[in-house]
Amino acid sequence: MRVAFQGERGAFSEAAALQLWGEAVEPVPLRSFEEVFRRVQEGECDRAIIPIENSLAGSVHHNYDLLLQHELHIVGEVNLRIVHxxxxxxxxxxxxxxxxxxxxxxxxxxxxxxxxxxxxxxxxxxxxxxxxxxxxxxxxxxxxxxxxxxxxxxxxxxxxxxHLEDVPDNYTRFLALSREPVVPSGPSKTSLVFAGKNVPGSLFKMLSVFALRDIDLTKIESRPLRGKPWEYLFYLDFAGSMHEERCRRAVEDLREIASFLRVFGSYPRAPQIWPNNNHQAL
CATH class of the missing domain: 3.40.190.10 (Periplasmic binding protein-like II)
Incomplete structure (x- = not known):
């Protein structure tokens, strides 16, 4: 399986691919994330692995933008402990x-x-x-x-x-991408992006479709909506799969409220590899 990633051999992205797919991986190192997406979309590679967020440095915003620009599905995730x-x-x-x-x-x-x-x-x-x-x-x-x-x-x-990292608990989350979606079994996660009408209470109403069904939101990230200054897209992850009725109904309700919505995919949820710290105050 040809797996595209940004960087050279020995990059953390390659380690994430090996953790997810093991010996099936044929690494394809590439110079840019744009090239990574293009190779998979055009069929030159079977999968891609991209970093999407780090527990210290935050989100990789450019990759959120690229997810929207390309017609690829999220088919997996990896949490990797980063030691520099x-x-x-x-x-x-x-x-x-x-x-x-x-x-x-x-x-x-x-x-x-x-x-x-x-x-x-x-x-x-x-x-x-x-x-x-x-x-x-x-x-x-x-x-x-x-x-x-x-x-x-x-x-x-x-x-x-x-161990040059400033904080020992340094983790990066990677996403696996493919041209075709998967049907996850076991614990799963779904990623999507949406935009709402710029009116009071809009975001509250859109997020309430998940709260009313006790669906756990694991991530929400805003990005500027191109061509509309000071309006935003919201990238959201939640625990569950589009193959579960309550999740499917939540997204259907969100689609009725949102001005734009796209589901990137449902996929197996990566196990937690960090210790619980009970959200201690900084």
Whole structure:
């Protein structure tokens, strides 16, 4: 199964694909998320895996926009524990590092740690593993990358420091995409997007279709509605499947109220891999 993902071999997206599909995966690393979506939509790849949100840095907004622009279905999700490593050429000392490269999301997740490294320039790059590959290819002796342990092994590099993430509970949620939908069995989740009329109480009325049926909303994200300044699309996830009557009726009621609605798919819900903390106050 050819699986498209953004980045180079050794990226966290590849690890998510392997966790979801195992040895069936034939990795297809690509430069951009746009290319990832295009390859699957045009049939050049069977599946895609994309990051959609991180527990520290928040949502990957661009991927929400791409979901709307392409006719793909969400067919699965993966929750991946993210451990960031500082990786450099073999023989490089920590005090030699003057530049740190990585994807902006990874840099954001390590912001406090990097701020405590005086004299180090932080350089955004298109990929975590791609930063490791670049340092190796260009033999940059004053540089390091933030990436996975797998990336260090894959490119024959050295880990100078581990656990760079500012908070140990660092998780990224990935979505699996396909041209065809799936019928989930067991615990499931559904993702959709909708827009409402710009009138008082509109959002309350639209969300009430779920509350009245005791349907758990697991995520809601607003994005600007193009061509209509200060109006918004709402991306929503809820626990349950469109094959359950109460969920189907809730979405049917929402469709009657909303000015626009599209269901991205129902899919198996990934197990929780983080400990419960009872929502302790910050």
């Amino acid at each position: 490593h500082l990786i450099a050429l073999p023989g490089t000392r920590l005090e030699d590092v003057r530049r740190v490269f990585s994807h902006p999301q990874a840099l954001a997740q390590c912001e406090q740690t990097l701020a405590a490294m005086p004299g180090v320039e932080v350089v955004p790059a298109y990929d975590t593993a791609g930063s490791v590959k670049m340092i190796r290819e260009q033999q940059l002796t004053d540089a390091a990358a933030i990436a996975s342990e797998q990336a260090a092994r894959l490119y024959g590099m050295e880990i100078l420091r581990s």
